[in-house]
Amino acid sequence: MAEALLEVKDLAVNYGHVAAVKGIDLRIERGAITTLVGANGAGKSTSLLAISGLVKKARGQVIFDGVDISRESPHRIVQRGLVQVAEGRATLTTLTVKENLELGAYTRKISKAEREKEIDAIYELFPRLKERETSAGGSLSGGEQQMLAIGRALMAAPRLLVLDEPSMGLAPIIVQNIFSILRDIHGRGMTILMVEQNVKQALKIAHAAYVMESGSIELSGTGRELSQDPRVKEIYLGG
Ligand SMILES: Nc1ncnc2c1ncn2[C@@H]1O[C@H](COP(=O)(O)OP(=O)(O)OP(=O)(O)O)[C@@H](O)[C@H]1O
Ligand SMILES: [Mg+2]
Structure with a gap:
């Protein structure tokens, strides 16, 4: 089997006495969209934070x-x-759209000219951000903020783009827009790992999917397999 881009082995995270993640395994294949779904409090966000080094791992x-x-x-x-x-609302509110995008490249050593070129590419992907270039991040709508958050992450030159509930709090039409942009980004070669509450949409675009319950992975398969699984249908797709 070819080496996966990301492999998570026996990952566990505790918050004090609460075991939030209880030893999970994940494989994120290169070029694939992988989704992690599950009920509130299942441990999805904690898993992402642990992968990004933002919370302490108990093991794994x-x-x-x-x-x-x-x-x-x-x-x-x-x-x-x-x-x-x-998260959408975490976009820096007093900085402009453009300044937010510039900040996305903070971990990289690139020239101003290169950075400008990449910002133009982000504007091609999100024409709305170009229109709002000089507006403060905080004045954007929820959907625009989510676009800015994704654009800012792209400025960090990801090889794996990780998203925690990109559709949260957005109107259905905006959700469609965000999913279609993610498909587009994927079409340009990006590997994506996405936590989603919108299980139906997520399974539709995902090649691989994991269902998490109470800190453990309960089911996994292709997006299609899981969208046809009776347990997934009953619990997440409304029967
Ligand atoms: N900072 C924290 N301190 C203590 N407990 C926490 C903390 N963050 C999360 N938890 C607990 O850890 C468990 C997993 O939470 P987590 O946020 O990872 O779940 P989730 O699957 O992302 O849920 P949601 O769908 O609501 O976003 C829950 O029981 C939650 O209450
Ligand atoms: Mg969460």
């Missing part, structure tokens, strides 16, 4: 592109190309 390994990054700093992990999109 995270192997990115063949390198054990389990003990590396969040900054180093971003530099390696494992980049998590900040």
Whole structure:
């Protein structure tokens, strides 16, 4: 079997006495969209945070592109190309759209000219951000903020783009827009790991899917397999 881009082995995270993640295994294949779904409090966000080095692991390994990054700093992990999109509302509110995008490249050593070129590429992907270039991040709509958060993450030159509920709080039409942009980004060669509450949509675009319950992976398969699984249908797709 070819080496996966990301391999998570026996990952566990505790918050005090609460076992939030209880030894999970994940394989994120190169070029694939992988989704992690599950009920509230299942441990999805905690798993992503542990992969990005943002919460302490009780045990387990995270192997990115063949390198054990389990003990590396969040900054180093971003530099390696494992980049998590900040939550929509975490976009820096007093900075302009353009300044937010510039900041996305903070871990990289690139010239101003290169950075400008990449920002133009982001504007091609999100024409709306170009229109709002000089607006403060905080004045954007929820959908625009999510676009900015994704754009900012892309400025870090990810090889694996990680998203935690990109559709959260957005109107259905905007959700469609965000999913279609993610498909587009994937079409340009990006590997994506995405936590989603919108299980139906997520399974539709995902090549591989994991269902998490109470800190453990209960089911896994292709997006199609899981969308046809009776347990998934009953619990997440409304029967
Ligand atoms: N900072 C924290 N301190 C203590 N307990 C926490 C903390 N963050 C999460 N938890 C607990 O850890 C468990 C897993 O939470 P987590 O946020 O990872 O779940 P989730 O699957 O992302 O849920 P949701 O769908 O609501 O986002 C839950 O029991 C939650 O209450
Ligand atoms: Mg969460």
